[in-house]
């Protein structure tokens with residue numbers, strides 16, 4: 471699904487009018503109706519709308535207009551509606567305009583009684599800081615919600631005051647429990663601090679014709695998209711159909727990485743997983759990872775030439791190679807990586823295993839001049855912000871602010887790689903400037919080993935012949951979907967997940983893509 475900037479959204483609206491006669495009032499009717507439908511279908515699956523008390527905060531522009539249309543639909547469905555018009559300081563309760571000297575007190579009573587407050591004050595037309603009286607209004611809602619968590623705030627299009635292009639927020643903005651955005655998610659949702667204000671995200675259809683597409687090259691990864699990318703599993707198949715993955719991962723202080731990555735490759739359907747390990751490491755894996763096969767390498771203090779060659783000899787017939795998780799850093803290991811890269815570059819396209827480099831694979835590389843010139847075509851790299859900094863000559867890389875978007879785009883072009891810049895909204899960028907951003911997941915993923923799972927999943931998809939950027943896309947989405955499932959089934963909130971908990975849930979995430987709402 472496209473992600474749009476404000477100007478891209480305006481351009482679409484202008485085209486909708488000039489090419490299809492879809493004027494602003496028509497789009498607003500569609501927007502308000504779909505917001506009402508989403509409110510009913512998704513927010514209240516188990517409750518009846520009848521008797522629900524909903525207060526609408528109505529702004530001066532089209533965002534307020536959307537709110538009014540939504541309110542009308544909900545009123546027909548039996549919702550008890552009150553409307554507060556911010557500009558005119560007018561309060562209407564059940565169709566009656568409230569009179570009297572103290573509208574402010576009456577408004578406070580409405581906020582106190584509401585089940586839901588709908589934030590329809592400002593949308594993409596916000597052009598300056600919020601006036602104080604708008605901040606005060608939202609502060610009343612915020613204070614009330616702090617006192618009772620059964621008060622929900624639903625933002626229409628976006629939380630008022632959020633900059634839809636950058637994710638910056640006004641000091642008066644309040645976080646929504648749910649944002650019903652219109653037509654397409656806005657770029658600012660994916661960056662902090664904005665990301666924290668969105669809550670659950672729903673996307674309303676405003677009736678733009680299918681052939682009217684945004685010019686944006688930026689996409690939000692969705693389950694429906696991933697469903698289409700997943701490899702076929704024909705009946706007439708065997709393990710050879712689904713490809714072999716080789717992993718150069720794991721060393722004495724970090725043995726678990728190879729287990730996590732290898733299991734994850736198998737969990738997304740790779741036919742066979744081989745761990746390239748030394749004899750010293752073998753007993754660890756043989757007892758914990760029964761499904762793996764092994765390529766035995768010389769010990770780490772052997773000549774790099776021998777270590778590399780032992781791996782290269784075994785690599786024929788493999789469709790994917792993962793280098794890095796838990797590998798350790800040393801001059802010798804760097805040499806091994808260099809020789810393996812050289813071998814990969816020498817292979818014809820069809821015979822070349824597709825490469826994923828993560829963790830210490832990246833740390834080793836970053837010590838080399840112009841390391842990116844050493845990579846074979848179609849390589850995927852998966853740095854977290856620290857690794858990204860090392861790869862980019864020591865610059866400081868933000869974990870979640872908007873600057874990381876341009877950085878990812880520029881570096882994927884310069885390095886000619888498929889870049890997975892990890893973080894709470896992971897950004898994928900390919901050499902052609904295409905961007906995909908992951909919305910899903912939760913902070914339980916912020917624990918050691920989840921990156922190994924991700925890298926393993928990518929290699930497992932590559933083994934099945936998926937193009938590199940798509941393999942990375944599917945894996946990024948599915949590893950966060952797995953975390954969401956773990957939280958649900960293990961009753962975890964935002965802490966306590968083990969990377970290995972993800973493993974048994976990965977196959978379920980593949981199935982679930984067929985039924986995802988987005």
Ligand SMILES: NC(=O)C1=CN([C@@H]2O[C@H](COP(=O)(O)OP(=O)(O)OC[C@H]3O[C@@H](n4cnc5c(N)ncnc54)[C@H](OP(=O)(O)O)[C@@H]3O)[C@@H](O)[C@H]2O)[C@@H](O)CC1
Pocket residue numbers: 483493494497498501529530531532533534536591592593594595596597598599600601604626627628652676
């Ligand atoms: N156009 C379409 O076809 C469709 C649009 N849609 C909807 O419209 C929204 C965009 O509508 P919009 O452009 O009217 O902007 P909106 O966000 O309502 O606010 C602008 C108003 O607020 C004012 N204002 C600005 N900043 C302010 C501030 N800080 N504090 C106070 N006031 C401020 C500004 O006044 P002015 O600057 O002129 O004084 C103006 O009156 C979009 O998010 C979506 O919800 C959908 O229905 C689909 C079809």
Ligand SMILES: Nc1ncnc2c1ncn2[C@@H]1O[C@H](COP(=O)(O)OP(=O)(O)O)[C@@H](O)[C@H]1O
Pocket residue numbers: 829854892893894895896910911912913914915916917918919920921922923924950
């Ligand atoms: N707060 C968060 N929300 C969503 N995803 C997260 C969050 N924190 C971390 N992640 C994800 O968890 C993974 C962590 O990877 P990484 O930092 O490489 O860990 P490790 O190297 O220990 O395995 C990444 O895919 C990252 O995007």
Ligand SMILES: [K+]
Pocket residue numbers: 533589590591592593625626627628629630
């Ligand atoms: K709004």
